[in-house]
Each structure stands twice: as structure tokens, then as C-alpha cells.
Amino acid sequence: MSGRDFMKLSFTSRSENEAFARVAVAAFVSRLDPTLEQIQDLKTVVSEAVTNAIIHGYEGREDGIIEVEVEIEGDTVSLAVTDRGKGIEDVELARQPLYTSRPELERSGMGFTIMENFMDEFEIDSAPGAGTRLRMKKRIESKKALYN
Secondary structure, three states, rough: OOEEEEEEEEEEEOOOHHHHHHHHHOOOOOOOHOOHHHHHHHHHHHHHHHHHHHHHHOOOOOEEEEEEEEEEEOEEEEEEEEEEOOOOHHHHOOOOOOOOOOHOOOOOHHHHHHHHHOOOOEEEEEEEEOOEEEEEEEOOOOOOHHHH
């Protein structure tokens, strides 16, 4: 597939919408003929990003808005997940494995680490009181290219 294509979703910060976002992104990216592992990685990343926005950005409020943007250009998927929640005080601290700002919820603190490991590029833009935007990229090698 060549050229550029994109989609954008906006939805409320309800936990039920995490599954919707994950499936929508997987369906959109499927045109690149990714491996099962690649599609699972993308679904995991979307789950982590949306869950972070719900739990940390909006602190469980269901009236926040989360935006998921996906762009396909050639064999590269660009993914952005944005919330306008409370933002992150210390991005470098938040990126540390096992760090969680909500230990009472028994969170693992591995969300950013997982996203960083599953994607080729990973960036966090955040400001206290303004929200957070995660930007990621992953190159998808089609199954045809891998097995031929």
C-alpha cells in the first residue's frame, strides 16, 4: 500500500471505550497485513494509552474526551492519543519502570515502558492542567514480505 491515509476518533473517558479504540485501530491498520504479533502490540499500546488517559489524565471521570489519531504512510503507522486532563508533573519520573502516581489502584507502573518497547518511536508531550499527548510510530512489515 502506498500513499497516506488517516483516521481520528474522539470518545468519552469511559473504561468501556478502551476496547472500542483498540479494535478500531487494529481494523484500520489491518490493511497493511501485519503479523498477529504486530497487531497485538498495537492493540496493547492503544489499551495502555487510553487506560492511562482515563485513570491518570481524567482520574476516572467519565466526561473527559480522548482522541486517538492513526496515520498510515507507506508501511509506517503513526499513532497519537490525546487527553485534556490533569497532565503529568514530571514526565521523566513517569517514564521510569514501575513508577505509578496511583499506587492505591495497584497499577504496575509499566504502561510507558510497554509502549516504548512495542513501538519504534515514542514521545510524551504533557503539561500540568493542560493534558497529555502520546505520539508513537511503528513500521509494519507485511506477512507477505516476512514469509516470501
